[in-house]
Amino acid sequence: MIKIESITIEDFRGIRELTLDFKLKNFAVCGPNGTGKSGVVDAIEFVLTGNISRLSGEGRGEISLKQHAPHVDKRNDPAKARVIARVVIPSLCKTVTIERNVKTPGVLQVTPSEPAVLTVLHQVETHPEIVLSRRELIRYVLATPGKRAEEVQALLHLDHIEQVRSGLQKIANSAEKQLIPLGTAVRLAVDNLSRALMITEFTAVRILQAANTQRAILGLPALIDFTATTSLKDGMATPVSAKAQPIPKTQALADITAAREALNEIVGTGIVQRVAEVAAEVEALAADPALTTGVTRESFYSTGLSLIDSAACPFCDNAWNVSALREHTQSKINALKALSRKRKDIDKKIAPLIAALRKTQAIIDTLIRYAALAKPPLEMKVAIDYSTGCHTSSQTLARFVPLADTAAILKSMTVVPPSVHDAISDLEKMVAALPESNKQDAARDFLTIAQERLDNWRDAKRKQKAAKTQAERARQISDIFAVTSDSVLAGLYSNVQKDFATLYTFINQSDEKDFAAKLVPSMGKLGFEVDFYGRGFFPPGAYHSEGHQDGMGLCLYLALMRHLQGKEFTFAVLDDVLMSVDTGHRREVCALLKKEFPDTQFIMTTHDPIWLRHMKTVALIGGRSAVQFRTWDVNLGPTEWDDRDVWTELDDHLDKNEIRSAAALLRNYLEYTATEVCHRLRAPVQFRADGQYQLGELLPASIAHLHGLYSRAKAAANSWNNKDILDALVAQDSEFTKLVNASQVEQWQVNVAIHYNTWDNLTKEDFAPVVKSLQAMLAGFTCPECGEVLYVSPERETAESLRCDCGKTNINLRKKTV
Numbered sequence: 001m002i003k004i005e006s007i008t009i010e011d012f013r014g015i016r017e018l019t020l021d022f023k024l025k026n027f028a029v030c031g032p033n034g035t036g037k038s039g040v041v042d043a044i045e046f047v048l049t050g051n052i053s054r055l056s057g058e059g060r061g062e063i064s065l066k067q068h069a070p071h072v073d074k075r076n077d078p079a080k081a082r083v084i085a086r087v088v089i090p091s092l093c094k095t096v097t098i099e100r101n102v103k104t105p106g107v108l109q110v111t112p113s114e115p116a117v118l119t120v121l122h123q124v125e126t127h128p129e130i131v132l133s134r135r136e137l138i139r140y141v142l143a144t145p146g147k148r149a150e151e152v153q154a155l156l157h158l159d160h161i162e163q164v165r166s167g168l169q170k171i172a173n174s175a176e177k178q179l180i181p182l183g184t185a186v187r188l189a190v191d192n193l194s195r196a197l198m199i200t201e202f203t204a205v206r207i208l209q210a211a212n213t214q215r216a217i218l219g220l221p222a223l224i225d226f227t228a229t230t231s232l233k234d235g236m237a238t239p240v241s242a243k244a245q246p247i248p249k250t251q252a253l254a255d256i257t258a259a260r261e262a263l264n265e266i267v268g269t270g271i272v273q274r275v276a277e278v279a280a281e282v283e284a285l286a287a288d289p290a291l292t293t294g295v296t297r298e299s300f301y302s303t304g305l306s307l308i309d310s311a312a313c314p315f316c317d318n319a320w321n322v323s324a325l326r327e328h329t330q331s332k333i334n335a336l337k338a339l340s341r342k343r344k345d346i347d348k349k350i351a352p353l354i355a356a357l358r359k360t361q362a363i364i365d366t367l368i369r370y371a372a373l374a375k376p377p378l379e380m381k382v383a384i385d386y387s388t389g390c391h392t393s394s395q396t397l398a399r400f401v402p403l404a405d406t407a408a409i410l411k412s413m414t415v416v417p418p419s420v421h422d423a424i425s426d427l428e429k430m431v432a433a434l435p436e437s438n439k440q441d442a443a444r445d446f447l448t449i450a451q452e453r454l455d456n457w458r459d460a461k462r463k464q465k466a467a468k469t470q471a472e473r474a475r476q477i478s479d480i481f482a483v484t485s486d487s488v489l490a491g492l493y494s495n496v497q498k499d500f501a502t503l504y505t506f507i508n509q510s511d512e513k514d515f516a517a518k519l520v521p522s523m524g525k526l527g528f529e530v531d532f533y534g535r536g537f538f539p540p541g542a543y544h545s546e547g548h549q550d551g552m553g554l555c556l557y558l559a560l561m562r563h564l565q566g567k568e569f570t571f572a573v574l575d576d577v578l579m580s581v582d583t584g585h586r587r588e589v590c591a592l593l594k595k596e597f598p599d600t601q602f603i604m605t606t607h608d609p610i611w612l613r614h615m616k617t618v619a620l621i622g623g624r625s626a627v628q629f630r631t632w633d634v635n636l637g638p639t640e641w642d643d644r645d646v647w648t649e650l651d652d653h654l655d656k657n658e659i660r661s662a663a664a665l666l667r668n669y670l671e672y673t674a675t676e677v678c679h680r681l682r683a684p685v686q687f688r689a690d691g692q693y694q695l696g697e698l699l700p701a702s703i704a705h706l707h708g709l710y711s712r713a714k715a716a717a718n719s720w721n722n723k724d725i726l727d728a729l730v731a732q733d734s735e736f737t738k739l740v741n742a743s744q745v746e747q748w749q750v751n752v753a754i755h756y757n758t759w760d761n762l763t764k765e766d767f768a769p770v771v772k773s774l775q776a777m778l779a780g781f782t783c784p785e786c787g788e789v790l791y792v793s794p795e796r797e798t799a800e801s802l803r804c805d806c807g808k809t810n811i812n813l814r815k816k817t818v
Contacts, residue, residue: 001091001120001123001124001571002048002087002088002570003022003087003088003570003601004022004044004086004087005024005085005086005088006086007019007022007040008084009083010081010082010083010084011070011073011074011081012042012071012081013036013038013042014071014634014637014638015071015637015638016635017637018036018638023625025601025622025625026593026604026620026625027601027602027604027621027625027626028603028604028606028615028621028626028627029603029627030605030609030627031607031629031630031638032607032629034632035632036629036632036638037575038575039638040603041605042054042055042069044131044573046102047098048085048098048124048125049128051105053128065105066078069105070102073634078101078102078103080101081103082101082102083099083100083101084097084098089117089120090570091120092116092120094114096110096111098110098111130573131573132572132574132577141540141541141552141556145528148526148528161485165481168478169478169482175471176474179468180355181358182464182467183464184354184359185358186461187355187359189461190202190457192362192457193453195251196251196254196449197210197450198210198254204226207232207454208222208223208226211223214446214447215236215443215447217439217442217443218236218440220234220236231451232447232451232454233448233450236447246375247374247431248449249432249434249437250442252367253431255363255366255367255370256367256427259363259424260421262363263416263421265356266360266414266416267416271352271414275410275414278353279407279411281342281349282346282403282406282410283407285403286403346400347400353397354397357390357391357394357397364383364390367427368383368384370427374430379423380427382417382422386416393409393412393413397409489521493526496556496563497517497559500519500552500555500556500559501515503558503596504517504552504555506588506591507551508548508588514531514534517537518530528540532544547581550577551581554574554577558597562597569599569600570600572601574602574603574605575604575605576605576607586611589614590614590618593620594619594620612626616680622788624787628672629641630668630672646665646669650665650666654767654768654771657764659766659767666770666774670774670778671695671698673778673789674698674699674702678701678702681705681781681792681802682705682792682799683702684701684705685698706780706781706790707733707737709802709811710729710736713802713812714729714730714733719815729811736780739773739780740780742776783804783808783809784809785806785808786806788804790803791803791804800812801814
């Protein structure tokens with residue numbers, strides 16, 4: 001997609017002003033912890049994506065981009081906190097300048113602003129995975145299968161697959177959940193129809209028998225078949241009796257008996273025991289404020305997740321990256337999964353209670369309608385209130401939250417006020433006192449009520465059937481999508497796992513050359529097992545060391561990125577991702593990045609200078625393609641080990657006559673430079689297990705070794721009878737000797753100034769010559785053209801040449817063979 005040519009950072013994080021020239025090549029930022037490396041990483045991520053992952057996401061609390069991305073002294077002026085980068089878009093052969101400030105992080109200023117350029121930059125903006133830190137790296141290795149699937153699919157931009165799978169599953173679950181109340185409605189309709197027909201066995205035969213008995217009284221022909229359109233009162237004329245009884249006495253008495261049975265069920269042993277069990281569990285949840293809040297939040301987040309359909313939060317309307325918002329919300333729901341499972345268990349136990357309440361409400365409502373038909377109407381307020389209470393209680397139990405309301409309902413639902421029984425008794429007395437209908441009127445009432453309840457049953461069955469079809473279809477679609485996506489992902493992961501194993505074997509070929517791995521997707525999960533020396537496949541954290549796990553994380557990331565972007569994988573930031581890789585594999589890791597990803601620009605940070613040397617040794621980075629931070633100051637930001645900066649800083653100290661500070665800085669810089677020179681020249685230094693070498697051990701060794709290399713080069717030139725080269729080498733060696741001699745004239749003053757109280761006797765005039773002579777002497781180790789420190793090639797085995805990165809210096813060390 002892109003490569004970065006240079007970046008300028010102003011008042012951003014811990015950096016006041018810093019420009020780094022990447023030159024479209026691999027680049028390393030090295031320095032102790034706390035010197036500003038992460039600020040560079042944050043700046044790159046910010047200018048490319050408008051976000052800083054370190055300041056966002058789960059567990060960040062009150063930390064935010066707008067408040068904490070600016071330098072602490074510019075926190076009230078976020079517009080001054082800005083990052084400018086020159087980037088190249090290889091596919092367009094375009095170089096563009098992009099700029100972003102913290103006040104308006106969503107606004108990217110692009111020059112030139114062309115549609116094709118903006119399209120590529122928008123694509124980069126949607127790929128925050130180009131910046132990888134160790135905390136993200138290890139997620140792919142040590143995460144649970146479910147979480148790993150989320151992380152890997154997000155990296156591959158396949159998280160929409162999981163979102164669709166989850167969405168289809170929720171639809172199927174919701175559709176199946178709707179079958180419960182619809183099933184209850186069908187059962188209530190069956191009970192009502194059975195009472196109207198006065199049958200105990202609900203079959204077509206019994207229905208026809210009951211209906212035909214009454215039809216015979218009315219002289220109507222018997223019904224032969226019971227179909228979906230059969231009318232029990234087919235052929236029945238409209239009643240002509242002016243004194244027709246509005247309340248069917250027989251049916252009303254049957255319904256009153258059913259109402260008493262329903263109330264007895266509410267206060268019966270089975271319901272009481274279940275209520276007590278559920279109440280105890282609900283009260284346990286309600287007693288813990290954290291759990292109570294968790295249950296509410298789980299419902300809240302689940303609702304919110306379903307509402308995310310634009311680049312804004314559905315709760316606060318603030319702009320968000322949609323995928324990041326979904327991930328953020330889903331992570332919160334995942335954290336509440338245990339509570340969610342507990343709630344589902346309680347929901348299953350509550351379902352029969354809801355059914356009992358709805359059944360009681362339905363039959364009480366039937367009695368209320370009878371009372372309204374009485375002449376005069378019978379007062380049934382207590383029954384109406386109780387019916388309303390049943391309705392409210394069933395809704396509260398179905399809603400579950402607030403828990404306090406659910407607990408209160410459970411405590412009161414098995415209590416039926418005596419006044420309800422009294423009202424039913426009053427209705428019963430009124431119905432019993434009604435005159436008996438003649439056979440024809442009774443038969444007519446029987447068939448009318450039966451047909452009405454038959455229609456209700458058919459309607460309930462129709463709704464249940466439609467819902468069942470919908471639920472079956474939703475479940476089928478969900479299952480097909482899950483199986484199909486798993487099949488597709490299996491093929492995808494098969495390719496990734498092969499590439500991953502190849503990359504991991506590359507860096508561990510000395511001890512795991514037969515390494516293999518398994519990535520197995522299944523129902524929203526991603527299993528990950530690796531071979532352990534032929535003993536079987538195990539999770540990465542089971543037996544492999546932390547260093548090997550880091551290596552696995554990097555190789556899996558690279559394999560995924562190569563699969564995702566292919567030739568477009570041109571840029572990545574690796575933020576201290578290999579901090580625990582053991583020394584024996586560092587060289588191989590650097591070689592892997594160079595060999596397998598030659599067209600990818602890697603920006604790498606490390607606090608370990610050994611890593612930096614390995615990067616240079618295998619030419620993963622050039623000699624000038626790195627910056628080393630030595631200190632950090634809140635006012636100045638990071639300070640580099642840079643020739644220009646160091647000598648300028650030394651001049652500043654001398655101008656102020658701060659000799660002690662100048663001497664300390666000079667000594668530290670000499671130790672840093674002498675270490676690098678010894679490494680590049682392969683100078684022999686007496687070994688120390690702690691790796692702590694002093695200037696007195698490093699600088700003389702580097703000087704002596706360069707003299708030795710010049711001697712070998714002169715001998716080689718002489719063997720090849722190349723007088724011009726021999727003369728040039730003699731001159732170079734002679735000039736270097738002069739520089740060394742000049743630097744040693746007053747070198748004792750450096751130690752005096754640092755270690756003895758006589759430092760205050762030195763002045764600028766005393767110490768300035770020391771600085772100047774040592775600066776000139778160090779230049780003797782570099783190429784006069786590019787200024788890079790010379791190095792011996794190859795890195796191991798017999799030295800063949802002394803050269804520089806630009807190639808202008810290339811001194812042969814091999815003698816002519818006879």
